[in-house]
Structure formats: structure tokens, C-alpha cells
Amino acid sequence: MSTEMSSLTGAYAVDALTGPERAEFEHHLAECEECAQEVRELRETAGLLGVAAAEEPPAELKGRVLHEIAHTRQEPPMAEPVPIGTRKRREASRWGTRLAVAASVVGIGLAAVFGVAAWQSQQELDQARQRIEQAGTRGAEMARVLHAPDARVIHASEGGAVATVIVSADLGKAVFMSEHMPAAPEDKVHQLWAIDEQGATSMGVLTDGDVPVTADMPGGTAKLGVTTEPTGGSPQPTTDPFMLLSLRA
Amino acid sequence: MDEEPQRAERPPGWSADPQPAPDARALLAEVAKGDEAAFDQLYEVIARPVFGLVRRLLRNAAQSEEVTQEVLVEVWRTATHYRPDKGSAMTWVLTLAHRRAVDRVRSEQSAADREAKVGSRSGARAFDEVSESVLGRLEQLQVRRCMSTLTELQRESVLLTYYRGYTYREAAELVGSPMATVKTRLRDGLIRLRDCLGVGS
Incomplete structure (x- = not known):
């Protein structure tokens, strides 16, 4: 570690650096793992000095704090920070914005699932809970696709229905989300297909109610399509897709 | 723990x-x-x-x-x-x-105000005050023992920044030492405390 900058670890650890000097050191810290380790240890040391200063707060403070936290929303966990050196600058930030939008759409999808749950009978509640649990697992899978370096977002709309797909060819996964998708007619379902020059491969049957779905996507997929099929789905599409999303720009 | x-x-x-x-x-x-x-x-x-x-x-x-x-x-x-x-x-x-x-x-306190105040104070007296109010009340014998292994300038630098919230530049002015010296003494002092308290590897 370079001597001039690294001698600031102590001052930084006890918040004794200000302004540009602090900013400059933080910049240095991002590139000097040895310095970062020393800062962690010196902070830990300073923490013990803090513990040593412990003093009983006024008794009524606890009630006030507990009252306030009961009305305070917690922040979502931070995503793993991307190392600066590996980030694809412009491209990444543009996709970043779109992915943030897509993530909020996932949120809306999940919120719809939760919202529905509030009005069900006990038996239906149990089913809803199951769906929520499934959505929870899928949520993690979705997050993985959202954070894939090659993730792309594609939109399509048909009538009042809007579909958003996030695809990662590297992971071979697609997250399909819809809004205002009309329910399939009686004895019918909507089915999602991966389409290439050879034909269509089923990616699964969609659940009514705009529930987001994560599905395996074969390599070389050019388009995704949604068709209406008999209940249970079909091995091959029996109708023309009413919604098509082209993966090629 | x-x-x-x-x-x-x-x-x-x-x-x-x-x-x-x-x-x-x-x-x-x-x-x-x-x-x-x-x-x-x-x-x-x-x-x-x-x-x-x-x-x-x-x-x-x-x-x-x-x-x-x-x-x-x-x-x-x-x-x-x-x-x-x-x-x-x-x-x-x-x-x-x-x-x-x-x-x-x-x-x-605006920075200027603060610098002026720091500059006008007697360094030695300010530190006496810190020693009494902070060290005198430290409940933890271990921290006190480790503090006592530091040189005077190391200890002053640590106490003034950590317990008083001074920047290292202000602390330097308070104790009447060059900023570069206080910067390194602060680090040396914390490293000595780290080792004495058994933090890290």
C-alpha cells in the first residue's frame, strides 16, 4: 500500500477525515484491499472504545424508539455492489434503469398475489399461501435473471395486455410478467413458447392473474409467443400466438 | 460473544x-x-x-x-x-x-468558527479536560490499560478524534503538532490499541 494514502486509515476509521480528503481516501480504499482490511480492524478497535463509554440512557427513550420503529419502513437489502472495474459503463447504466423498472414490475406481480390473498376463505387462503411461497422461490430465481450480466428486457402489448420479459441467454432463463392479461376462456389456458427456426418449444403454462413466471429458455430462441391452448397445455401450439416478443434487436 | x-x-x-x-x-x-x-x-x-x-x-x-x-x-x-x-x-x-x-x-459549528475556537484554546488544557472526562469515566479496565501503553501524542490523537469528534487537522492544532505527525500518531495509536485489545488476526 502506498504510504501517503495508507497513513490515513486511522483518521478515516474514526471519522477524522473531511471533504475532498475523505473522498480521495475512499476512492483509494476501493482499490487497496490491504487498506480496507486495516480500516475494518481499526473500526473494530474504535468500536471497543465506544463500548467502553457505555452509559445508561433515560428510561423513557426506549418507548419512543419502539414507537418510532413501529411506524418506520425498513430499507430493502442492497444488491451486491458491482466492482467498478468490471462494470460496462454506459450500457450497464442504461440497462440498469430498465432493470429497475422491470424489478418494480416483479414487485407489482408479487403484490397482486399478496393482495388477492387478503380476500380468500380459509381453504383458498391456504392455496394462496402456497402460491405466495412458490412466488417467493421464484422471486429469488427472478432476481438471479435480473442480475445476470446479459439480462435484457423486452416489452410487448396486445389490446390492453402488456407483457414484459427479462431474458438471459447465459442462464438460459426468461422471466415472463404480464399485466391485464385477459383470463383464458373456460377449459383453456395461456401457454408460453420459445420459438426458433425449427419451431416452438413449450416453456410452460401461464397462471391466470398476472403471476410472474420464470422458465427455462432453450439456446437460440428467437421469439417468445403466447397462445391459448386446451387446459393442461399442448405439446405443440394448436393456435397462432396472440402475443409475440422478438428477442433479436 | x-x-x-x-x-x-x-x-x-x-x-x-x-x-x-x-x-x-x-x-x-x-x-x-x-x-x-x-x-x-x-x-x-x-x-x-x-x-x-x-x-x-x-x-x-x-x-x-x-x-x-x-x-x-x-x-x-x-x-x-x-x-x-x-x-x-x-x-x-x-x-x-x-x-x-x-x-x-x-x-x-461552521468550519471557520470551529477552527477559530480550536485555535484560541490552549492545547494542554483541552487535553487535561479530555483525560478527566473521558478516561476518568471509562468503565472498561482493559481499554484503560491499553490506552496507558500509548505515547502521549498517540493517546491525545485518539481521544480528541474519537471521543471529541475533531478532525485530525483540528486535533493537530489543539495539541500543537504538525498535521502529518498527528495523522501518523493517530494510526499508530489505533494499531497499538488493536493489538493490545486483540482485534483481528
């Missing part, structure tokens, strides 16, 4: 709470999931150190209470951001507390 596995040398009864305290890291993990009962327990572990540290820095009782409340609510709000691989839960909390209290101290 298993969150601080390296400090085996520390004498028994070191913990801020003499009762076997629930593990702060485990509680913080529950708090991150929105568990208010876990926060209630965590409060019992962290409120004393947070309030004590903030009080050292701000002096004013009402302000200290206000900032302590802000810090504790921030712990609730941002518990999801805590990364166990970056340090112990208590240190994470006290880092938040220290930064908030220092921000408050600095925002209340």
Missing part, C-alpha cells in the same frame, strides 16, 4: 452488559427481517454503548438523546444493509452512531 471470536485474551466480564447478552449479530439478522421483538432485545444490547458514545461527543443531554434515537431508528431502517463479513454487529452500530454524532457536532 461469538461475533468477536478473536478477542480470546479479553478478561471475563468485558462485555458491556454483565449478563450473558443475546448475540447482537443474531438479533440484527432477525431485525433485518422486520422482527420488532428482536429489536426490543437488540435495544437492550446497543442502547447503552450508543447513548454513551453520543453523549461523549455531543455533551448536551437533550441533543444526545435525540441523536441516540435517530441512530437506533437508523439501525432498524438499515439493518438489511449490515454485512457480517465486514465486521461485528456492535461495531456496525457504533460506526453509525459515531458518524451521526460527529456530523451533528460539525454541522452546528
